[in-house]
Amino acid sequence: MLKKFLKSDAAQTLFAFLAAGYIAFVYRTTRWTVIGNELPEALLREGKPVIACFWHQRLMMMAPLTRRLRPYNMLISAHRDGVLISRAVAHFGVNTIVGSTSKGAADALRSMVGYLKKGQLVGVTPDGPRGPARKAAQGVAAAAFLAQAPAVTQSYSISRAKFLNSWDRLMVPLPFGKGVVIWGDPIPPPATRDAMDEFTALLEKRLDEDCAAADRLMGIVAPVRRVK
Secondary structure, eight states, rough: HHHHHTTTTHHHHHHHHHHHHHHHHHHHTTEEEESHHHHOOOOOOOOEEEEEOGGGGOOOOOHHHHHSSOOOEEESSSSHHHHHHHHHHHHHEEEEEEEEESTHHHHHHHHHHHHHHTTTTTETTTTTTOOOOOOOTTTTHHHHHHHHHHHEHHHHHHHHHOOOTTOOOOEEEEEEEEEEEOOOOOBBOSSSSHHHHHHHHHHHHHHHHHHHHHHHHOOOOOOOOOOO
């Protein structure tokens, strides 16, 4: 009976509500510093598209941390965990694009390009939803090429956090600490399909640099599981 309930729509709705409540509580009880947000905000004010990219490890706080950037469309998988995430971030006004950079990629790519061509923000975890950790799939490069939209890397770190023993070593922030958000410089879209590998390699490098910089500012060392 309990297992049936835990898989039900009602349970998903309840868990999403509780998750959103906890995320909002952490956000409000943390002293945040934001670095480098001027460029993506300026692009969106001008009606230009932006692809915001962050590693799956840093997913948990991204919805409230981007509260000033709306409309926000986040690529989230159709898996059961993805449904929970989708319902949780909806409490912060985030729209879901169903799919991932691997499974359901064609439909997701069309949706991403559609929102980008409207001058909107699309958020992506390039290593989601199942990894390998910190290995970017080519979906971001494809969307950037087709929409001619720049990618902007994003990371956050926090002084009080736990890390799950999951494939991505998910960061779970704790309340009453200090936090920092770092936005990187825009990465220009690939000019040709042949340039997508170079774009993806630069994206990975920038994401790693942002995470490391944020962690240094918070005085923590985050565990990382990398593909060999």
